[in-house]
Amino acid sequence: MARRILFVTTDQQRFDALGCNGGRIARTPVVDGLAASGVRYERAHPQNVVCMPSRATMLTGQHIRNHGVWMNGVPLPADAPTVAGLLNDAGWRTGLFGKAHFEPFLDPFLRFPQNRMGVTGATNEEGRPHRGFECMEFAGHGSGGLVHYGGWMREHHPEHMLSFYPPLDGTLDVNADGGGDTGAPQVLRNPVPRAIYHTDWVADRAIDWLGGLSDEDDWFCWLSFPDPHHPWDPPDSELHRVPWRDLDLPDGYPSNQTEREVALDAKGAHWRRWYDGDLVSNFEAPARWVPATLTADQVREVDAMAHIENELIDEALGRLLSTVSNRGWDDDLHVLFTTDHGEFQGDHGLLFKGPFHVDALMRLPLVWRPAPTTGIAPSVVNDPVGLVDLAPTFCMIAGIEVPDWMDGAPLPVTPEEAARRQRPAVLTEWDSVHPGGSEVHLQTVTLDGMVCTRYEAGTCHEGVEGELWDLVGDPLQRTNLWDDPVRRALRDDLVAELDALLPERPADPLRTQAPV
Amino acid sequence: MGRDWFYDRLVDVRRELVIAASPDEVWSVVAAPERQAEWFPGMVSSVVEETGEGTFRTIETAAGGFIREEVMGVDHGARRFEYRIIGPFRLEHHLGRITVVPDPCGSLVTYEQELEPKALTYVLDGAVADALNGLRDLVVGGRKSRSWVEPTSAPGRGGST
Numbered sequence: 001m002a003r004r005i006l007f008v009t010t011d012q013q014r015f016d017a018l019g020c021n022g023g024r025i026a027r028t029p030v031v032d033g034l035a036a037s038g039v040r041y042e043r044a045h046p047q048n049v050v051c052m053p054s055r056a057t058m059l060t061g062q063h064i065r066n067h068g069v070w071m072n073g074v075p076l077p078a079d080a081p082t083v084a085g086l087l088n089d090a091g092w093r094t095g096l097f098g099k100a101h102f103e104p105f106l107d108p109f110l111r112f113p114q115n116r117m118g119v120t121g122a123t124n125e126e127g128r129p130h131r132g133f134e135c136m137e138f139a140g141h142g143s144g145g146l147v148h149y150g151g152w153m154r155e156h157h158p159e160h161m162l163s164f165y166p167p168l169d170g171t172l173d174v175n176a177d178g179g180g181d182t183g184a185p186q187v188l189r190n191p192v193p194r195a196i197y198h199t200d201w202v203a204d205r206a207i208d209w210l211g212g213l214s215d216e217d218d219w220f221c222w223l224s225f226p227d228p229h230h231p232w233d234p235p236d237s238e239l240h241r242v243p244w245r246d247l248d249l250p251d252g253y254p255s256n257q258t259e260r261e262v263a264l265d266a267k268g269a270h271w272r273r274w275y276d277g278d279l280v281s282n283f284e285a286p287a288r289w290v291p292a293t294l295t296a297d298q299v300r301e302v303d304a305m306a307h308i309e310n311e312l313i314d315e316a317l318g319r320l321l322s323t324v325s326n327r328g329w330d331d332d333l334h335v336l337f338t339t340d341h342g343e344f345q346g347d348h349g350l351l352f353k354g355p356f357h358v359d360a361l362m363r364l365p366l367v368w369r370p371a372p373t374t375g376i377a378p379s380v381v382n383d384p385v386g387l388v389d390l391a392p393t394f395c396m397i398a399g400i401e402v403p404d405w406m407d408g409a410p411l412p413v414t415p416e417e418a419a420r421r422q423r424p425a426v427l428t429e430w431d432s433v434h435p436g437g438s439e440v441h442l443q444t445v446t447l448d449g450m451v452c453t454r455y456e457a458g459t460c461h462e463g464v465e466g467e468l469w470d471l472v473g474d475p476l477q478r479t480n481l482w483d484d485p486v487r488r489a490l491r492d493d494l495v496a497e498l499d500a501l502l503p504e505r506p507a508d509p510l511r512t513q514a515p516v
Numbered sequence: 517m518g519r520d521w522f523y524d525r526l527v528d529v530r531r532e533l534v535i536a537a538s539p540d541e542v543w544s545v546v547a548a549p550e551r552q553a554e555w556f557p558g559m560v561s562s563v564v565e566e567t568g569e570g571t572f573r574t575i576e577t578a579a580g581g582f583i584r585e586e587v588m589g590v591d592h593g594a595r596r597f598e599y600r601i602i603g604p605f606r607l608e609h610h611l612g613r614i615t616v617v618p619d620p621c622g623s624l625v626t627y628e629q630e631l632e633p634k635a636l637t638y639v640l641d642g643a644v645a646d647a648l649n650g651l652r653d654l655v656v657g658g659r660k661s662r663s664w665v666e667p668t669s670a671p672g673r674g675g676s677t
Contacts, residue, residue, distance in 0.1 A: 073638050109558025109643050110578035110664045119579060119665065146579055170606040172635040283635070435528060435634040513642035515635050 002215065003092075004333045004371075005397055006324070007222045007390075009058070010313055011051065011099055011229035012353065013339035015363040017310045025242060026307035030318040031337050031367060036378060038335070038369030039413050043384045043471075045426045045446055046341045049353055049361040050284060051101045051229075051516075052076075053429075054340040054387060059083060059102060059131065061391025061406030063427060065503040070431045072283060073514040075103040075112060076131075081405055083391035084132025084220060087398055093217045095135040095209045098202040098224030102131060104514030105145060106172065111513070114138065115146035123148075133222075137205045139198045141167055141226050142233070148205075149198050156196075163192045165231035169288075172515075175231075176286035180305070181244070184298035185289045185351065187305060190233040197235050199225055199309070203316035207323050215327070220394065223320065225313045228343070230352065232305035234312065241311055244297075244304035252347030252360060252476055253299055260349040266480045267467060270355055270440055270460040271348075279460065281432045281440045283515035285352035292349075299346035306345060334397050335369040338387065347476075355430040357444040357453045358469065358477045362428060368393070368411060376413050383418035384426040384446045385411055407503075427501045433512070445498040451477075452494035468494070529629040529641045533648035536622040537655045543595045543616045545655055546625070549573050549587055555650040557661040558643070573599065578664040585612075601631075608632045625651060 016023045020035035046054045048064050056062075056069040056076045061083060069076050088094045103112035110116045113125050114136070123135045130136055139149035142164035153161055165188035169175045180187035194200065206223050213219055227234075254260040264272045273279035277290030317337075324333060344350040347360035366385070370376040388408035395402045396410040412418035425447040433439050441456035449471045457463030468481040468491050481487045535542055545551055549571070553562040558578040564587075565572050571587040584603040588611070589596070595616040601607055609632040617624050627644045631637060650661035 104639075106639055108577040108579045108581055108583075108639065109556070109646070111558060111642060111646060115579070116664055168635075170604070171608075171633050172605055173633060287633075435637040511642065512638045514639050 001332060001373075002329075003218045003398060004324075004329055005220045005394055006320075006333060006335045007220065007394070008317055008335065008337045009098075009222070009224045010310075010339040010365075011224075011226050012341060012343045013228055013310065013365060014306075014342050014345055014360065015365050017228070017307070018365050018367075020367070021365055025247065025303070026310040026314070028310060028314040030314045030321065031365075034335055034337060034369040035367045037372075038367055039376070039379045039381060039411070041366040041368075041385055041411070042380060042382045043446070044338060044364045044366035044387065045362045045384060045428055046364060046387050047428055048430065049341040049355075049357070049428070050282065051099075051340050052104075055101050056080070058340070058387050058390050061388055061395075061402075061408045063388060063407045063503050064429045064431075065505055066405075066407060068506055068510045070429075070509060071433070071512055072516050073104050073106075073512040074510045075513060077510070078113075080131075081403070082132040083394050083406075084222075085129070086132070086395065086400055086403070087218075087220045088129055088132045088134060090398060090400055091218065092398065093213055093219040094129065094133045094221075095206065095219070096133045096222040096224060097137050097206040097209065098139050098198075098222075099141075099226040100136065100138055100224065105140065105516050106168075106514040107146060110146070118145070118147040118150070121148060121151055135209055137209075139202050139226050141229055141231060142198075143192075149201055152201065153196070157192075160192045160196065163190050164188070165190070165233040167231055173288065174284060174286045174516075176289040178298075180232075180301050182295065182297045182301045184232075184294075184301050185286055186230040186232055187298075187301060188231060188233040189236055189239075191236050194235040194237055194312070197312070199227055199312045199316050200319075202226070203320045207320055210320075210323065210327075215329075218398070220398075223317070225316070227309035227313060228306040230343075232302055232309070234305055234308045238308050238312065239304075242304040242307045244301040247300045247303055249296055249299060250303060250346045253296070254349055255296055263478050264348065266478070268455055268461060268465050273460060274354060275349065279438055280434055280436050281438045281460075282352075282354040283434070285354055287436075291351065294346075294349060294351060299351075302351060303345055306343070331372050334371045336367070336390065336393070337369075338366040338390070339364050340387070355432060355440040355442055357428055357430065357442055357451065357467065359471075359475070362444075362446070362451070368413070370413065379414050381412055381415055381418045383412070383415070383421070383424055385418070386426040388427075423501070425497050425501055427498070429502075443498055443502060445494055445501060447494060447497055450490065450494060452491060452498065454495060454498060466491075527628050528631050528634065528637045529644055530626065531628075531641070531644045531648055532624060532626045533652060534619050534621050534624050535652045535655055539595055539616050539618050539623045542623045542625060542651070542655050543592075545651065546595075546597050546614050546616055547590050547592065549590075549597070549599070553663065554660045555654040556643075556647045557650050558646075558664055559661075560663040560665060572602075580665075605636070607636075 020032040138147035342361040430442040439458040453467040455461040553559040560576040575583040588598040
């Protein structure tokens with residue numbers, strides 16, 4: 001009997017994007033169905049809130065300081081151990097389709113193997129598995145980039161090469177141009193037909209690869225959708241699904257300007273400085289866009305675009321699952337669905353992401369539909385878990401001993417199992433050094449319904465500030481308890497837990513080699 | 517505040533490498549702009565043209581793009597080569613500078629870049645590090661760097677790979 005793992009990731013997707021998590025806009029019946037028959041995690045957190053560090057954690061099962069990818073643009077070392085490598089060495093067939101981003105995207109001289117594969121159309125690294133995957137076909141956020149999807153579009157649909165939003169501007173900074181009906185940044189009306197949009201292309205490539213496998217093969221397939229990450233440019237033909245004018249503003253969006261700015265001032269200095277256009281700490285948010293200019297209608301339009309993309313993902317996943325089911329493989333199939341990090345999407349009056357450790361960016365969808373043959377009952381786990389736990393979970397499913405170099409532990413499948421975990425706290429870190437001169441460092445622990453973030457000294461902070469959020473009493477994270485004397489003992493305990501969790505920072509950090 | 521302060525503030529990328537060859541040997545390669553694709557990995561071709569307005573170079577990159585540069589100076593006395601990117605990116609300021617000086621072990625090569633805005637800083641930093649290794653491999657070992665893809669330049673346009 002073969003064992004099969006389908007690992008599905010989206011990019012920059014909020015917890016409330018899914019119906020099973022209380023989402024009221026996008027229709028996501030496929031993932032909702034997986035959750036109903038599997039385990040749904042109420043509080044899954046990434047170890048970093050941007051793509052490359054988070055994806056490196058998913059692949060290695062390591063904390064940021066141990067795999068070394070501390071910021072976007074830092075490539076995962078070529079010799080980094082990976083769970084895909086373990087599985088492939090154990091005889092599993094391994095494939096990744098969609099967005100990898102273990103190596104930088106902006107790479108004019110093709111210094112990185114994944115970009116060389118994307119440009120040449122190779123599906124492995126000169127005949128060898130790349131990072132443990134025997135077959136990889138990449139897609140990014142549009143028709144450009146050094147990815148297989150870009151080559152496919154150039155060959156088959158050159159008429160749509162310019163239909164997508166250009167992620168970068170003429171200076172190679174992230175594009176701040178607005179579009180759509182409201183002039184929202186990174187929004188564009190895209191005439192590309194749905195059938196050739198990257199969401200369906202990713203599913204098509206995975207289906208094609210699975211079609212070449214035999215019933216006896218153990219396989220691990222990472223289906224990695226680039227959406228709903230900005231730019232927000234789903235096919236025009238799909239805009240009728242969620243008319244933006246019909247949407248309510250998100251609960252997390254303070255529509256009153258004074259209320260919004262008072263709430264930002266209660267947080268660390270970097271929040272307000274970014275809002276006012278006085279700080280660039282994350283290349284992926286357009287440097288020339290000032291968050292204070294965001295309007296309520298722009299929030300609605302971005303929200304609608306993201307939810308349309310979420311629906312397309314759900315439908316593409318459903319198509320792939322039907323294919324797997326038609327092969328008679330469903331009973332032995334484990335499906336895990338998650339994302340790499342969240343998105344503000346209007347929360348706190350902001351868009352995109354950055355050094356902000358709040359639920360918008362940290363609380364992620366995570367669903368594990370165990371193989372029906374395991375007999376694991378449907379459940380909901382409320383205790384915090386991390387993306388660092390995914391790779392050990394894959395090992396456990398495969399019957400491979402979790403290696404010492406992995407920091408995580410297999411995901412619990414019941415609340416009781418979660419309560420018995422050795423160390424129930426989850427760690428999230430942020431480090432950024434921007435060549436424009438800003439430097440921000442955050443370390444966060446999530447435990448017992450609290451999120452505690454310590455700021456290290458940088459260009460925005462003295463090193464004594466922080467955030468303390470009560471997830472139960474203050475779900476919108478408006479009241480920062482860091483300086484509340486009543487909570488001082490609790491804060492000290494959480495900081496001690498943080499210190500116990502944090503690995504040593506590498507003496508010689510890896511160099512950043514691209515902005516993204 | 518003198519020149520040093522201004523200079524340090526502007527330089528965004530600086531990489532150095534000692535190469536076990538004489539400064540004249542190293543400089544003979546560096547000073548030939550049409551040869552840069554021989555030692556800069558991922559550079560497919562480097563075509564130089566003289567016009568009435570100066571010396572220009574068109575770089576074809578492995579990713580399929582072209583970078584247009586102006587050669588600002590080739591100072592044989594100081595062994596200093598300077599150029600600037602003029603397109604297609606809209607850089608407010610760019611200056612690339614390669615300097616070769618004697619070193620007890622041969623030559624010390626310094627490759628610097630100044631740029632504004634900063635988005636390309638990290639890209640150029642990594643590429644420059646690779647390039648210095650490529651320069652060493654060419655000068656000491658006679659090995660040309662890999663361009664990864666075939667040039668798309670029309671025949672007769674030149675190029676050094």
